[in-house]
Amino acid sequence: MSKANSKFARVNGINRRQFLATTAKASCVMGMAGLGLTTVATQSRQLDPFAIRPPGALAEDDFLSACIRCGLCVEACPYDTLKLAHWFDGAATGTPYFTARNIPCEMCDDIPCVKACPSGSLDHSLEHIDDAKMGIAVLIDEKNCLNYRGLRCDVCYRVCPLIDKAIKLELQRNEKSGHHAMFLPTINPEICTGCGKCEHACVTEQAVIKVLPSHIALGKSAAHDTYQHTEETTLEMLNKGLTL
Amino acid sequence: MNSTHRSTSEHTAHTGQSAQNELGWWRSHRLLILRRLSQLSVLSLFATGPLFGLWLFKGNLSSSILLDTIPLSDPLATMQVLMSGHWPELSLLLGAIIVVGIYALLGGRVFCSWVCPVNIITDLASWIRRALSLPRTSEIAQNWRYYMLILVLILPILTGLAVWEWVNPVPIVYRALLFGASGGLWLLAVIFLLDTFVVERAWCSHLCPTGALFSLVGKMSPIKIAAVRANACNNCMDCFTVCPERQVLKPVLKKGSTQPLILDSDCTLCGRCIDVCAPRVFQYENRFNSKYSNRIPLKVESQL
Structure with a gap:
C-alpha cells in the first residue's frame, strides 16, 4: 500500500493530502496578502482628495479603476x-x-494628454478644453486677498483663460474708505475649468485662490429644492404660485 | 543519481567553471550577457524620449505606444482594468492583444528573462546566495504565483480598483527611471532581501503574478529549450544550480527520458543552462520541428 502511494505521489507530483494542505495554506496567505494590498490601496486613496487630475479625468473612483499608470x-x-x-x-x-x-x-x-490616454481614464469624449472640469477655483482666503483689501491686484482675473466668464470682478462699495469701489474676484463654478492659472499667478506668498477638486469645492442642493435651479428669486417664485 | 553528488563541493565553488574551460568565457556567458543587453535596451528605448527627446516608445511597460502608431500594453494591467468594470479605449485592448500575441509566439516567460527589469535584481540576489553559499531556508510552492494571479484578478472585482498596480514592482522600476517617481523603489529592496535571505528566487519563480500570466500565455509557444544531447550529460548539476525554475529540467534530464523538449511553460527561456553546460546538452529548438514528433510520450516511456 505504501509502495503504491509513493508511486502515485511520484507520477503525479503530489498526493491529495499535500494538495489540500497547499491549497489551504496558499488561500490563507493570499487572503492576508489581499487584505494588505486592499488596505494599501484604500489608504492611499484617502490621500487623493486634493489631487487635481488631468482634463477629462473620470470621477476619482472610476479614474482609479481605469488608470493603468503608463505615464503617456x-x-x-x-x-x-x-x-x-x-x-x-x-x-x-x-x-x-x-x-x-x-x-x-x-x-x-x-x-494631447487626453488623446494619449489608452485606458479611457481621461474621457476621450472631451472635445473642447473649455468644457474640462479638472477642479474649481475657490477664493479661499478673502482676508489676505489684495482686491478684498481695496487694491486693484486683479492678477487672477487677468490670467484666467476664460476671463469675464470663469472669473468676474464684482463691484462693491468699499465701506472702509467710504468712496471707493472694491473689485471682488468672483468665480463661476459652472464655467471654471480648474486649470489653476489663477492659483499659479496669485501674488501672495500662499495663494489665496486655490483650485480644489469639484467634489470638495461644490456643495449640492437637495433634489426637492427645485427653486434653487431657477434664475428667479424666492419671492418671485412664491408670487407666481406653485404649479402642482 | 549518486554520481550527481560526486563533486558537489567543487561545483559550488564555481558554477560553470567547467563550461568556461571547455567553451571559453564568451560561449559560457553569451546568453547571460545578451539577456542583460536586451533588458537594458528595452529600458533605453523607453528612456531616450524623456532623456534626449528621441521618442521611440512612449509610456512604460504598463502601456506604451511604439513610434506613435503601435499600441502595446500589459495584459495583466489590462485585465485588472476590465475586472474593475471599466471599458477602456480600444488602443489598450489592442495593445494587450498584440503583446499576448508576441509572447505566445516567442515564449511567454521570455518577458521575465529578456525584458523585465526586476529579473536583474532577483538574478543578482540569486548570485549572491550562491557566492555566499547561503543555506536553503524556507520553501514556498512554485504554484503560489497562480494563486497570486487569481488574487490580483479578483481584487478589482471586490474593490473596484486595479489594486495590484499600486505595488506591481515592474512598472515601479520603469516609473522610477522614466518619471523620477522613485518612491516605490523600497519595494524592490524588499524583493531583493527576500530573494537573498529568506526564500531562494522567491519573487520571480514563486510569487510574481505577471510571470504566472506570461507562463500561461507561452504554453503553446514554438520556441523551447531542448536537451538535444542529454546522453552527454555528466550530471555536474551546474544547470540545476543556475536554473531559476529547476523543476523544468528534471523531466528532460531524467535517465531514459524520450522527451528532449522542456515543455513546462515555467521555463523562462533564459538559456543560462545552455551557457553553463560544458557537454553542450541544451539548445533552443522549434518544438514543431519534425525531429520532435510532438506527441505526448506514452506513460510507459516516460516511466522508463
Whole structure:
C-alpha cells in the first residue's frame, strides 16, 4: 500500500493530502496578502482628495479603476504640467496629477494628454478644453486677498483663460474708505475649468485662490429644492404660485 | 543519481567553471550577457524620449505606444482594468492583444528573462546566495504565483480598483527611471532581501503574478529549450544550480527520458543552462520541428 502511494505521489507530483494542505495554506496567505494590498490601496486613496487630475479625468473612483499608470499623458503634456504620483505623494502611486501652484494646465486646444490616454481614464469624449472640469477655483482666503483689501491686484482675473466668464470682478462699495469701489474676484463654478492659472499667478506668498477638486469645492442642493435651479428669486417664485 | 553528488563541493565553488574551460568565457556567458543587453535596451528605448527627446516608445511597460502608431500594453494591467468594470479605449485592448500575441509566439516567460527589469535584481540576489553559499531556508510552492494571479484578478472585482498596480514592482522600476517617481523603489529592496535571505528566487519563480500570466500565455509557444544531447550529460548539476525554475529540467534530464523538449511553460527561456553546460546538452529548438514528433510520450516511456 505504501509502495503504491509513493508511486502515485511520484507520477503525479503530489498526493491529495499535500494538495489540500497547499491549497489551504496558499488561500490563507493570499487572503492576508489581499487584505494588505486592499488596505494599501484604500489608504492611499484617502490621500487623493486634493489631487487635481488631468482634463477629462473620470470621477476619482472610476479614474482609479481605469488608470493603468503608463505615464503617456505625462509624456504628451508639452508644458511638463502633469506628474506621476510617487508613493504617498498626494495621489495614488503612479497616477497623473498636477500642482497648479507649480505649473498650471495651459489648456491646449488639441488636449494631447487626453488623446494619449489608452485606458479611457481621461474621457476621450472631451472635445473642447473649455468644457474640462479638472477642479474649481475657490477664493479661499478673502482676508489676505489684495482686491478684498481695496487694491486693484486683479492678477487672477487677468490670467484666467476664460476671463469675464470663469472669473468676474464684482463691484462693491468699499465701506472702509467710504468712496471707493472694491473689485471682488468672483468665480463661476459652472464655467471654471480648474486649470489653476489663477492659483499659479496669485501674488501672495500662499495663494489665496486655490483650485480644489469639484467634489470638495461644490456643495449640492437637495433634489426637492427645485427653486434653487431657477434664475428667479424666492419671492418671485412664491408670487407666481406653485404649479402642482 | 549518486554520481550527481560526486563533486558537489567543487561545483559550488564555481558554477560553470567547467563550461568556461571547455567553451571559453564568451560561449559560457553569451546568453547571460545578451539577456542583460536586451533588458537594458528595452529600458533605453523607453528612456531616450524623456532623456534626449528621441521618442521611440512612449509610456512604460504598463502601456506604451511604439513610434506613435503601435499600441502595446500589459495584459495583466489590462485585465485588472476590465475586472474593475471599466471599458477602456480600444488602443489598450489592442495593445494587450498584440503583446499576448508576441509572447505566445516567442515564449511567454521570455518577458521575465529578456525584458523585465526586476529579473536583474532577483538574478543578482540569486548570485549572491550562491557566492555566499547561503543555506536553503524556507520553501514556498512554485504554484503560489497562480494563486497570486487569481488574487490580483479578483481584487478589482471586490474593490473596484486595479489594486495590484499600486505595488506591481515592474512598472515601479520603469516609473522610477522614466518619471523620477522613485518612491516605490523600497519595494524592490524588499524583493531583493527576500530573494537573498529568506526564500531562494522567491519573487520571480514563486510569487510574481505577471510571470504566472506570461507562463500561461507561452504554453503553446514554438520556441523551447531542448536537451538535444542529454546522453552527454555528466550530471555536474551546474544547470540545476543556475536554473531559476529547476523543476523544468528534471523531466528532460531524467535517465531514459524520450522527451528532449522542456515543455513546462515555467521555463523562462533564459538559456543560462545552455551557457553553463560544458557537454553542450541544451539548445533552443522549434518544438514543431519534425525531429520532435510532438506527441505526448506514452506513460510507459516516460516511466522508463
